[in-house]
Amino acid sequence: xxxxxxxxxxxxxxxxxxxxxxxxxxxRSVEKAVKTMSxxxxxxxxxxxxxxxxxxxxxxxxxxxxFIDKKSGNPRYLVCNxxxxxxxxxxxxxxxxxxxxxxxxxxxxxxxxxxxNLSYIYVRGELLYVIRILQKAIDEAYAAGYLGKNIxxxxxxxxxxxxxxxxxxxxxxxxxxxxxxxxxxxxxxNKPPFPAVKGLYQNPTVVNNxxxxxxxxxxxxxxxxxxxxxGIGRSTGTKLISACGHLQKQGIYEIELGVPVxxxxxxxxxxxxxxxxxELKAVVAGGSSVPILPAHLILKTANGENRLMTYExxxxxxxxxxxxxxxxxxxxxxxxxxxxxxxxxFARFYSHESCGQCSPCREGTGWMEKVLYRIEHGQGREHDIxxxxxxxxxxxxxxxxxxxxxxxxxxxxxxxxxxxxxEWHIRQPQEAxxxxxxYREQVLV
Amino acid sequence: MSGYHHxxxxxxxxxxxxNPVFTSENMAEVQVILKRYPEGKQKSAVxxxxxxxxxxxxxxxxxxxxxxxxxxxxxxxxxxxVATFYTMFHTNPVGNYVLEVCRTGPCCLLGxxxxxxxxxxRYNIHxxxxxxxxxxxxxxxxxxxxxxxxxxxxxxxQYFEHLSxxxxxxxxxxxxxTDPKTIGYVGNMPVDVK
Ligand SMILES: Cc1cc2nc3c(=O)[nH]c(=O)nc-3n(C[C@H](O)[C@H](O)[C@H](O)COP(=O)(O)O)c2cc1C
Ligand code: SF4
Ligand code: FES
Numbered sequence: 001x002x003x004x005x006x007x008x009x010x011x012x013x014x015x016x017x018x019x020x021x022x023x024x025x026x027x028r029s030v031e032k033a034v035k036t037m038s039x040x041x042x043x044x045x046x047x048x049x050x051x052x053x054x055x056x057x058x059x060x061x062x063x064x065x066x067f068i069d070k071k072s073g074n075p076r077y078l079v080c081n082x083x084x085x086x087x088x089x090x091x092x093x094x095x096x097x098x099x100x101x102x103x104x105x106x107x108x109x110x111x112x113x114x115x116x117n118l119s120y121i122y123v124r125g126e127l128l129y130v131i132r133i134l135q136k137a138i139d140e141a142y143a144a145g146y147l148g149k150n151i152x153x154x155x156x157x158x159x160x161x162x163x164x165x166x167x168x169x170x171x172x173x174x175x176x177x178x179x180x181x182x183x184x185x186x187x188x189x190n191k192p193p194f195p196a197v198k199g200l201y202q203n204p205t206v207v208n209n210x211x212x213x214x215x216x217x218x219x220x221x222x223x224x225x226x227x228x229x230x231g232i233g234r235s236t237g238t239k240l241i242s243a244c245g246h247l248q249k250q251g252i253y254e255i256e257l258g259v260p261v262x263x264x265x266x267x268x269x270x271x272x273x274x275x276x277x278x279e280l281k282a283v284v285a286g287g288s289s290v291p292i293l294p295a296h297l298i299l300k301t302a303n304g305e306n307r308l309m310t311y312e313x314x315x316x317x318x319x320x321x322x323x324x325x326x327x328x329x330x331x332x333x334x335x336x337x338x339x340x341x342x343x344x345x346f347a348r349f350y351s352h353e354s355c356g357q358c359s360p361c362r363e364g365t366g367w368m369e370k371v372l373y374r375i376e377h378g379q380g381r382e383h384d385i386x387x388x389x390x391x392x393x394x395x396x397x398x399x400x401x402x403x404x405x406x407x408x409x410x411x412x413x414x415x416x417x418x419x420x421x422x423e424w425h426i427r428q429p430q431e432a433x434x435x436x437x438x439y440r441e442q443v444l445v
Numbered sequence: 446m447s448g449y450h451h452x453x454x455x456x457x458x459x460x461x462x463x464n465p466v467f468t469s470e471n472m473a474e475v476q477v478i479l480k481r482y483p484e485g486k487q488k489s490a491v492x493x494x495x496x497x498x499x500x501x502x503x504x505x506x507x508x509x510x511x512x513x514x515x516x517x518x519x520x521x522x523x524x525x526x527v528a529t530f531y532t533m534f535h536t537n538p539v540g541n542y543v544l545e546v547c548r549t550g551p552c553c554l555l556g557x558x559x560x561x562x563x564x565x566x567r568y569n570i571h572x573x574x575x576x577x578x579x580x581x582x583x584x585x586x587x588x589x590x591x592x593x594x595x596x597x598x599x600x601x602x603q604y605f606e607h608l609s610x611x612x613x614x615x616x617x618x619x620x621x622x623t624d625p626k627t628i629g630y631v632g633n634m635p636v637d638v639k
Contacts, residue, residue, distance in 0.1 A: 166531025183488035250593035
């Protein structure tokens, strides 16, 4: 059995209660940190662990923490990003609803490291039932003296609250999330200044994903060096992968970083292969924003090496032949999938979710959606494919926040690897728009 | 996004929207929430408070939003802005059940579009419309973070997973026969429809 850090006890009956959670070693990291370590010691352990942000960008957590402005003397905040809205991603919901104390414990230990006395967990509004579960865990933690004034007699004070969003993908972007938490529309801010200097209420703030925070207690209990031994190279530790689409066993899997992609898809320990009678066509490996790869490139790199579930291996070959680990939202598609339709669907998503602040994103996402819609519906024009590539290029890198890139990449990648499907839709519209019609190799004349 | 027209007329509003006031239970919850934010930063509470308002009134009419603004001591526009930005808030009247069916990629790989089409056909309605009996509003939404249990639908606080054209009719029959006040509220965990 593979090592489990985040989900080791997740199926223990009653683990949602503080009592059972403690029987399984819960809250030890709080004791250890506030009684025997300085905040900087905790930051140091997290640095040594090599832990990288699990929200999508993979930025080293310890380094991010060391950027927080401790000199100004202004109040500091830790905000947990539980907005989980990236299509294909459903790991944080699972962790929070089935093991809420793991996040609460992580928030306390991490807040201590940052010197935050007030912290928030920003949960996407749709998950109101999860918010109630978290609130219960927080109430229990207050009652047991892990939260509030003078935690475990250490002199450290912390208040922790959950805050619901209202349904807006963009609020997963950290500065939009901060705006939203201030009670405003979720419009991303221009950076700099970065949140570590001016974040929530213009004070120094760290925003971290649920899974990132939930890994901190293990690191504090077992040391950063031990954590760094798990995984491969700069991809240390374990990662939750939420697997969906045309798989035998969809679900949430905790893997040690470094598992071969082929093993992840086909072995019984994980997804158990593609659904019966079908074969793998393509994978979106890290949530809808990352480039789609055809089956042969997700299983092996362009050099013929086995592709591994690590930040580096998935990115091998750059965008020409590689992709990204992203949030771990692993979407598998079999041969019944129409790539054009799927690309249009994602384009509609980004167009719908654009906050509208910058014109390349606001106009470009809408434009791509329209062009993809007409190709999918048999009204495509010969030059539409180049038009899409051109629009995607004009969005990329020209926007306030990365949603613009996230909208451009999937379109560019689909065309890069499946251009023939787009051509088929344009050249054979009668065939391509039959209900359920999907491009097959022999169809293109 | 369809916005409620903020005219001053209250002609067609149900009576509970005229001079709205939180129930004492909801007001107590609001008071707890307001204390979660630092002094002077109470505006932060607008999203949680709007959720409570929507729970009480079903949708956010302008008198309800004005009431929230007055209560929080912020401008009405600050509430309208937020209510229209976030997709969970209904700024127009809705049916007893709002069927928020996910329409994003992973759910579509497993038949979400067919489920949405079946609901529209069954009630002869378009997206955003309400069935003639006032029971169901169909509102396709984006990814609900439950893609591994696709296709997925949300009704208020409750998730319904593994929908299909085969099981959606039976589920809707069952909902139509159930007191809407018992579905999708506090404590309802996700349901596997399969
Ligand atoms: C459009 C957009 C949506 C995002 N959505 C999420 C999200 O739902 N959850 C998340 O943790 N990070 C999300 N991120 C990444 C955050 O901006 C931020 O990098 C992350 O929360 C940092 O935490 P980490 O370092 O622990 O990963 C999103 C970013 C963008 C640009
Ligand atoms: S890139 Fe798009 S989502 Fe991001 S700030 Fe600009 S308009 Fe808004
Ligand atoms: S795509 Fe439907 S829940 Fe994610």
